[in-house]
Amino acid sequence: HPPTPKQAQSVRRSFLPKFTTMHPLATRSPMKVAIIGSGWASYTLGQKLRQGPTLVQRATTWLRHVSQKLTPASASADFSQGDSARSHEVIPISATMISDRNHFLFTPLLASTCTGTVEYRNVAESVRRTLGSPSGAPSRGLTFRLDRVQRLEPVTRDGPDGQDVVGVRVCGQEREDHGVFDVVVVGIGALPAFHGTPGAREHAVTLRSIADARHVRRRLLAGLETASNESLGLEQRKAAVSFVFVGSGPTSVELVAELHDFLVQDAAKVYPIAAPLVQMTLIEASSQVLSAFSPELGSFAKSTMVRRRGMRVLTNVHPTAVHRDTIDLSDGTTLPHSLVVWSAGVEANPALASMGLRVDKAGYAEADDHLRAPGWSGRVFVMGDCAATSLPKTAQVAAQEAAWVATQLQSVSASTTTTKPPFLYRHL
Ligand SMILES: Cc1cc2nc3c(=O)[nH]c(=O)nc-3n(C[C@H](O)[C@H](O)[C@H](O)COP(=O)(O)OP(=O)(O)OC[C@H]3O[C@@H](n4cnc5c(N)ncnc54)[C@H](O)[C@@H]3O)c2cc1C
Numbered sequence: 001h002p003p004t005p006k007q008a009q010s011v012r013r014s015f016l017p018k019f020t021t022m023h024p025l026a027t028r029s030p031m032k033v034a035i036i037g038s039g040w041a042s043y044t045l046g047q048k049l050r051q052g053p054t055l056v057q058r059a060t061t062w063l064r065h066v067s068q069k070l071t072p073a074s075a076s077a078d079f080s081q082g083d084s085a086r087s088h089e090v091i092p093i094s095a096t097m098i099s100d101r102n103h104f105l106f107t108p109l110l111a112s113t114c115t116g117t118v119e120y121r122n123v124a125e126s127v128r129r130t131l132g133s134p135s136g137a138p139s140r141g142l143t144f145r146l147d148r149v150q151r152l153e154p155v156t157r158d159g160p161d162g163q164d165v166v167g168v169r170v171c172g173q174e175r176e177d178h179g180v181f182d183v184v185v186v187g188i189g190a191l192p193a194f195h196g197t198p199g200a201r202e203h204a205v206t207l208r209s210i211a212d213a214r215h216v217r218r219r220l221l222a223g224l225e226t227a228s229n230e231s232l233g234l235e236q237r238k239a240a241v242s243f244v245f246v247g248s249g250p251t252s253v254e255l256v257a258e259l260h261d262f263l264v265q266d267a268a269k270v271y272p273i274a275a276p277l278v279q280m281t282l283i284e285a286s287s288q289v290l291s292a293f294s295p296e297l298g299s300f301a302k303s304t305m306v307r308r309r310g311m312r313v314l315t316n317v318h319p320t321a322v323h324r325d326t327i328d329l330s331d332g333t334t335l336p337h338s339l340v341v342w343s344a345g346v347e348a349n350p351a352l353a354s355m356g357l358r359v360d361k362a363g364y365a366e367a368d369d370h371l372r373a374p375g376w377s378g379r380v381f382v383m384g385d386c387a388a389t390s391l392p393k394t395a396q397v398a399a400q401e402a403a404w405v406a407t408q409l410q411s412v413s414a415s416t417t418t419t420k421p422p423f424l425y426r427h428l
Contacts (some may be wrong), residue, residue: 030092033409034170034181035142036149038099038127040107041187041384041398046131046142048406049095060411091412095142098170098178101209102127102146107395110207111255114216115262124210147172149188152355154376155180165377183379185405186357186365190346190385190393199322200246204342207251219339220259224267226338227274239336241278244327246319247344248282248289253301255341256282260308278310281335285318285344292392346393352386364388369422370408371401381405391425400425 033049035042104125112118133141155167170178192208194200205215226232226240243259245252260280268275282289282305288298289305305311314329319340321328328334348363357365357373357380365382366374367389373380383405384398391397404423411420 030094031183031409031412032179032181033093033095034168034178034184035095035097035187036099036170036184037187037189037384038097038101038104038144039187039189039384039398040104040395041189041402042097042099042185043104043125043127043131044399044402045185045187045383045406046095046097046127048403049093049409050131050141053090053407053410090410093409096145096178096181097127097131097142098145098147098149098172099127100146100148102144104130105209107208110210110213111251111258113210113213114207114220114255115258115266116217117258117262120210120213145172145175145178147174147178148351149173149178150351150354152184152186152357152380154356165375165379168376168379183381183409185381185383186352186355186373186386187382187384187398187402188349188351188386190364191349192342193345193347194342195318195344197319197322200319200340200342203322203324204246204340206342207255216255216339216341223338224271224274224278227277228271230273235336237274238277238279239325240338241274242335242337243278243280244335244337244340245280245282246340246342248284248301248313248315249292249343249345250290252282252341252343253290253305255343256280256305256311260305260311263310264308276310280311282311282313283317283319283329284313284315287315289313289315346385349386357382360388362388370420371405371423381408396428397425 035045035049038046104127106123106125109118109123113120113123128144131142132144149170149172151171153169153171154165155169156163157166158164167180167182168184169180170184172178192206194204205212205219207213207216220243223240223243227237229237245256263275263278263280267278284291288295289302290298302313302315306313314331317329317331319327320330322340325336325338326334327337327340348359350363352365353359353363358375359365365386365388367382367387368374370378371381371383371387372378373382383401385393387401389397401423404420408420
């Protein structure tokens with residue numbers, strides 16, 4: 001039960017100056033936090049930390065703290081000598097973001113940049129500009145460092161149950177030592193999975209960055225130009241506008257739909273000779289497109305796509321090799337192509353294991369229900385696509401986890417002894 005105003009006042013007067021029990025993370029002020037990555041999870045966390053705890057959060061922390069002290073079970077343990085009268089105040093956070101990308105990418109709209117429906121600058125946010133210190137308020141905002149983190153090293157001290165981790169050193173590729181942090185939050189995402197297909201890494205393009213989107217756009221336009229050149233043979237012109245999409249998850253299906261709209265609505269007017277030659281092929285290894293969704297939705301998507309001119313969907317077939325101008329399929333056929341876009345799932349980033357985090361069989365970083373990496377005394381959090389949880393690898397999950405980690409960190413005061421309840425994902 002929340003304390004009555006009288007109880008709260010009495011606690012404030014008589015007990016607050018006497019607390020000695022500290023939150024395990026409340027080792028110094030301000031708390032130094034390193035955020036690794038600048039994607040959905042890390043950027044959301046950066047935003048939340050930059051905003052600081054809300055008034056409601058501060059009030060909740062204080063009330064939680066007071067009611068905690070009023071419970072008979074904790075009274076004897078917590079009310080002893082020493083400590084500061086301000087121990088109930090949340091500890092300020094000094095955050096440093098370290099990432100090998102200096103911008104946040106709004107991935108759901110990346111496909112639209114391939115056709116020019118949305119401009120590149122509209123899907124990218126400079127981390128320095130949006131999360132850095134605003135002029136005139138140097139104490140707010142976070143520090144950004146462009147680097148690829150390679151290793152995390154525990155700084156330990158003898159504790160009652162063996163060695164306690166009291167800090168984490170972050171080591172990067174460009175800067176060997178980024179310093180020791182009280183807390184490190186890892187959000188380095190996942191990498192595209194090529195499933196060992198020969199030539200895929202070299203000759204296919206993934207859709208994960210602005211550079212990838214530019215590449216797709218360039219190849220698309222180059223293909224349309226070549227196919228418009230009537231002095232070339234028909235087969236050569238057809239091959240120039242033969243686009244292959246591997247994988248039929250949401251990314252692939254969205255891109256195919258976006259490109260088809262572009263080719264039908266815009267390119268047909270500007271490239272009237274090339275547009276009728278365009279052939280788009282979607283390849284899916286299983287029997288259903290959009291296999292993460294219901295079979296009804298999958299069949300609807302497939303039937304809608306195949307009704308469109310120049311579109312075909314091949315299911316139960318997968319690429320066995322990708323070459324510069326052709327792609328071999330498991331049914332023995334070979335298709336010519338001028339562009340292969342590869343969106344066949346993701347795999348764990350090997351950097352997680354080399355950082356020293358405990359990983360599962362698939363290579364994802366293990367985390368408990370509070371998103372804490374095991375073996376780091378609660379000082380390393382893992383969130384987003386790189387975490388080995390049963391949740392889908394989506395921006396929604398990454399952003400919710402980040403917001404949760406932010407409130408977790410922002411409610412640490414010198415006297416709070418409990419952590420919040422476990423992270424719970426709420427599907428929108
Ligand atoms: C084209 C596309 C469309 C999508 N559409 C949707 C959608 O509509 N809805 C949805 O919910 N999800 C969508 N997703 C999935 C969503 O983008 C991911 O789930 C989300 O980005 C995961 O966030 P994250 O922060 O874990 O990883 P990421 O966003 O991948 O960020 C990882 C960050 O870590 C950095 N990094 C990597 N290694 C290191 C290292 N060693 N050191 C330092 N930094 C490092 C990277 O540069 C990057 O900044 C889409 C994905 C793609 C590719």
